[in-house]
Amino acid sequence: MAMPESLSPYVIAQSQFDSAAELMGLEPSMREVLRVPQRELTVNFPVQLDNGVVKVFSGHRVQHNITRGPAKGGIRYHPNVNLDEVRALAMWMSWKTALMGIPFGGAKGGVECVPENMSLAELERMTRRFATEVALLVGPFSDVPAPDVGTNAQVMAWFMDTLSMHAGFSIPAVITGKPLSVGGSEGRAEATGRGVRSVTLQALAGLGVAPADATVAVQGFGNVGSVSATLLAESGCRVVALSDVSGGVRNPAGFDMDEVAAWVREHRTLKGLPGAQPISNEELLTSEVTVVVPAALENQVRAEVAREARCRLIVEGANGPTTPEADAILAERGVGLVPDILANAGGVLVSYFEWVQDLHSFFWEEADINARLESLMKRAYVEVDEVAGRGGWSMRQAAYTIAVDKVAQATLVRGIYP
Numbered sequence: 001m002a003m004p005e006s007l008s009p010y011v012i013a014q015s016q017f018d019s020a021a022e023l024m025g026l027e028p029s030m031r032e033v034l035r036v037p038q039r040e041l042t043v044n045f046p047v048q049l050d051n052g053v054v055k056v057f058s059g060h061r062v063q064h065n066i067t068r069g070p071a072k073g074g075i076r077y078h079p080n081v082n083l084d085e086v087r088a089l090a091m092w093m094s095w096k097t098a099l100m101g102i103p104f105g106g107a108k109g110g111v112e113c114v115p116e117n118m119s120l121a122e123l124e125r126m127t128r129r130f131a132t133e134v135a136l137l138v139g140p141f142s143d144v145p146a147p148d149v150g151t152n153a154q155v156m157a158w159f160m161d162t163l164s165m166h167a168g169f170s171i172p173a174v175i176t177g178k179p180l181s182v183g184g185s186e187g188r189a190e191a192t193g194r195g196v197r198s199v200t201l202q203a204l205a206g207l208g209v210a211p212a213d214a215t216v217a218v219q220g221f222g223n224v225g226s227v228s229a230t231l232l233a234e235s236g237c238r239v240v241a242l243s244d245v246s247g248g249v250r251n252p253a254g255f256d257m258d259e260v261a262a263w264v265r266e267h268r269t270l271k272g273l274p275g276a277q278p279i280s281n282e283e284l285l286t287s288e289v290t291v292v293v294p295a296a297l298e299n300q301v302r303a304e305v306a307r308e309a310r311c312r313l314i315v316e317g318a319n320g321p322t323t324p325e326a327d328a329i330l331a332e333r334g335v336g337l338v339p340d341i342l343a344n345a346g347g348v349l350v351s352y353f354e355w356v357q358d359l360h361s362f363f364w365e366e367a368d369i370n371a372r373l374e375s376l377m378k379r380a381y382v383e384v385d386e387v388a389g390r391g392g393w394s395m396r397q398a399a400y401t402i403a404v405d406k407v408a409q410a411t412l413v414r415g416i417y418p
Contacts, residue, residue, distance in 0.1 A: 009088035020400035039063040043133040059111040061134045064090035067410045071107030074148025081110035095403035096341040131162040140173035147177040173358035176351035185354035186366035193227025195346020198377040211236035215289040220296030248284040249276035294321035316340035339396040
């Protein structure tokens with residue numbers, strides 16, 4: 001009887017690292033250092049709700065590695081936030097920033113909550129208290145958070161304001177993904193989706209498929225999924241399936257993304273979208289399309305999905321959407337995959353641009369930002385593709401070996417202090 005696959009994000013992240021370390025022949029002492037986070041902070045803090053009741057929330061901030069620069073990683077508000085998830089996300093950020101060649105380490109944070117059930121005032125009080133609790137780790141030269149699942153530019157503004165009030169002066173570089181009015185960057189909101197579009201088009205070219213001949217299914221209609229779908233449609237692809245927490249919708253003729261966006265703005269869900277057939281998330285992931293973009297949460301493409309997959313290519317818009325067992329099945333079946341640390345790196349790239357702009361108080365035009373993003377995404381894709389071809393490896397194996405090697409080299413040259 002087959003053993004059930006592990007769905008622990010941290011176990012999966014460590015398994016992916018172990019596989020890369022084995023391929024590279026990484027020495028045991030370096031494996032021991034890089035396999036675990038450097039710092040972990042768990043906080044339990046009280047927040048007064050609108051009805052006067054005091055509720056204690058639990059949150060985490062994990063720094064996996066800061067050898068190459070300040071820690072960088074988002075803050076997630078979600079009911080499933082736990083320490084193992086945050087550890088995994090922090091590790092993936094270390095590899096992502098290294099792969100993209102930007103001077104950051106990896107971190108992640110989160111609060112266990114249901115943000116949709118909280119008022120704006122409750123979210124603000126919780127954010128400010130969480131910012132205060134993790135202030136001993138966070139700073140423009142030590143750890144720079146950003147938005148993630150369940151958070152947005154407004155949450156980042158509250159976070160920045162809280163730490164600025166502690167200091168007595170504004171510190172815009174302490175966090176990225178902020179509104180433009182307080183030091184945010186042009187192009188940040190669309191950055192992750194823009195990166196997904198970039199690598200998808202490059203992968204399609206490698207398959208010899210023109211955008212006009214490609215059909216796309218996107219799981220998750222948050223910031224990443226909605227922007228990815230819209231930009232791929234603008235590039236000529238036919239987006240035929242979409243999903244959110246309410247389930248999925250399908251239209252073989254292709255969606256008009258302006259009409260979809262208008263419906264979601266009014267109804268806050270894809271459910272009931274006119275002219276669309278309802279489908280489940282599982283049906284979406286196994287759709288007969290050219291490209292599937294999982295842009296929701298971890299562990300969506302599991303073994304049973306991989307066995308039924310009918311796409312030619314998976315582009316990981318989310319972090320950790322594919323389990324190791326599913327990875328192996330997809331490779332055996334010849335389904336291509338662009339891994340998360342490459343596919344969704346557009347967000348951290350423009351976060352880096354925002355950080356640089358804040359530090360220098362000099363801001364760039366959106367066209368410049370998009371051009372820099374496109375250039376770095378293309379460079380990284382070509383590097384990963386070439387390494388994969390030389391080694392006979394998957395894109396994930398290639399991306400990991402490049403990233404882990406960069407972090408290992410920085411760790412080696414810096415040495416152990418004292």
